[in-house]
Amino acid sequence: MAIFIASTKSISRGKGQSAVASASYRAGVELEDKRYGKTHDYSKKHGVMSAYIILPTALAAANAEISRSELWNKAEAAEKRVDARVAREWLVNLPYELSAEDRKELAHQFAQTLADRYGTIADCAIHEPTQKEIDRGADPRNFHAHILFTTRTAALDGNHEIILTDKASIELSDNKRRSLGMARVSHEIKDVRQIWEQIANEKLAEHDHKLIDSRSYAAQGIDIEPQLKMGSVATKLERDKYERELRKAEQAKEEGKHYEIDKTPATQLGTINEIINERNELVWGVELTKNQIVNDAADAIILNGHKVQDIEHSIPPSTKAISIDLPTPSRTTVADEPIKKPKAPTLDAVAKAMAMAQGVKTKRENEQKQKEAALEQQRQRG
Incomplete structure (x- = not known):
């Protein structure tokens, strides 16, 4: 989007x-x-x-x-x-x-x-x-x-x-x-x-x-924090570190070895921005889900409304005698029922989701490093 x-x-x-x-x-x-x-x-x-x-x-x-x-x-x-x-x-x-x-x-x-x-x-x-x-x-x-x-x-x-x-x-x-x-x-x-x-x-x-x-995220009702401005000094430190890591990886490749590039931020601002980005992705995903729930409910109302109209149009017109003798049928439908608004996620829930996501990410990274270490040992034995 x-x-x-x-x-x-x-x-x-x-x-x-x-x-x-x-x-x-x-x-x-x-x-x-x-x-x-x-x-x-x-x-x-x-x-x-x-x-x-x-x-x-x-x-x-x-x-x-x-x-x-x-x-x-x-x-x-x-x-x-x-x-x-x-x-x-x-x-x-x-x-x-x-x-x-x-x-x-x-x-x-x-x-x-x-x-x-x-x-x-x-x-x-x-x-x-x-x-x-x-x-x-x-x-x-x-x-x-x-x-x-x-x-x-x-x-x-x-x-x-x-x-x-x-x-x-x-x-x-x-x-x-x-x-x-x-x-x-x-x-x-x-x-x-x-x-x-x-x-x-x-x-x-x-x-x-x-x-x-x-409109700003706040005006849209979306709880997303802006990134912090890194500034020229912090930005240069981040770039310099990445350049050093690239050179190490290239040197290792020339020697027939593998070097895992360290992508962790070099500065505190870089770390904070990384956390903000991860949190924003989670919050934005929640917002999209909430919007989809509301849209689905609206679609259901429109659909049910059409069904009610179709039923009403299919009933033949009643005579005067019948309209007097019979009680007026109920017109209540599913479309008249109130929609239950989805509960907004709490900050605690978002924090837990972030922690879980970070845990999964760390676990995958550790597993990948273990696999690469095992492959490197096999190469050395060969």
């Missing part, structure tokens, strides 16, 4: 970021950064399926064009402050159930909608998980789009060249937006998340897939 991810962040000089560097990395290309006098080369980056510049409809209709390098160098040149926001990124999850072409169309439609809404230019890069990432534990269904937007609106000058002018409305401060009779930026971001929900659901509905929901 597709999941909902639509988050935004600003690319800011105050954080040491560059619009040109960000675009180079997301598109997997080499770009010259004129402001900083350096070249960013990510042309060897794997996992980039496509990257397109998307103009507002009015500019596209006027046959305007701009290269990626020119666009993001203009975005940098348009800002004078040392802490300026030079780009805005929207990250959206692309449903794995869709084809590659449908995912691309979906991402481009969302980018075009926002480009027209704010008058900004989008740079839409679609990524797929690489085999290296999958080997590290990444989900192979993690197709997503990084969409960079200029923070300023785009227009044509007298030479029919694209220029960046005023800040887009989504980039204005809450005070400025209030003076213009606009809602807070947080409301704007919520609106954009709902736009993504609508666009994605239209495409999912075309293929009879389950729809996504922009």
Whole structure:
């Protein structure tokens, strides 16, 4: 089932970021950064399926064009402050159930909608998980789009060249937006998340897939905890450990031996996130089961309702004499009986389920290690 991810962040000089560097990395290309006098080369980056510049409809209709390098160098040149926001990124999850072409169309439609809404230019890069990432534990269904937007609106000058002018409305401060009779930026971001929900659901509905929901898990009544943010230091420690384990496994293979890669987290945050993920999978499974129970009950009501209708339509109309002499038959059916709501699992029950699942997992891992140890002893004897 597709999941909902639509988050935004600003690319800011105050954080040491560059619009040109960000675009180079997301598109997997080499770009010259004129402001900083350096070249960013990510042309060897794997996992980039496509990257397109998307103009507002009015500019596209006027046959305007701009290269990626020119666009993001203009975005940098348009800002004078040392802490300026030079780009805005929207990250959206692309449903794995869709084809590659449908995912691309979906991402481009969302980018075009926002480009027209704010008058900004989008740079839409679609990524797929690489085999290296999958080997590290990444989900192979993690197709997503990084969409960079200029923070300023785009227009044509007298030479029919694209220029960046005023800040887009989504980039204005809450005070400025209030003076213009606009809602807070947080409301704007919520609106954009709902736009993504609508666009994605239209495409999912075309293929009879389950729809996504922009509301938080709490708003949906689902007890799922968010992952903790690892941070750059902890993330690097996790990656470094996995790289070391891979090298050990490769070295052992060259020597004709087998090395079991240690996949346990290297940091406390990694351990906590692993526990949260396991718990969330259990809770989500419970929620799906509860929903299925309610859906089955609803289906039963509809089915029984149809049966009652069919019976009623099959009874011939009674005469006046009979209707007076006979008592009125009871109309109570199974459909009138109240549905028993499934009991929500308690935290204690979830904890026990987690402990049981962890126990089974550990047992299987130990059994596998014992089998491999026995095979290794046989090889040494041979």
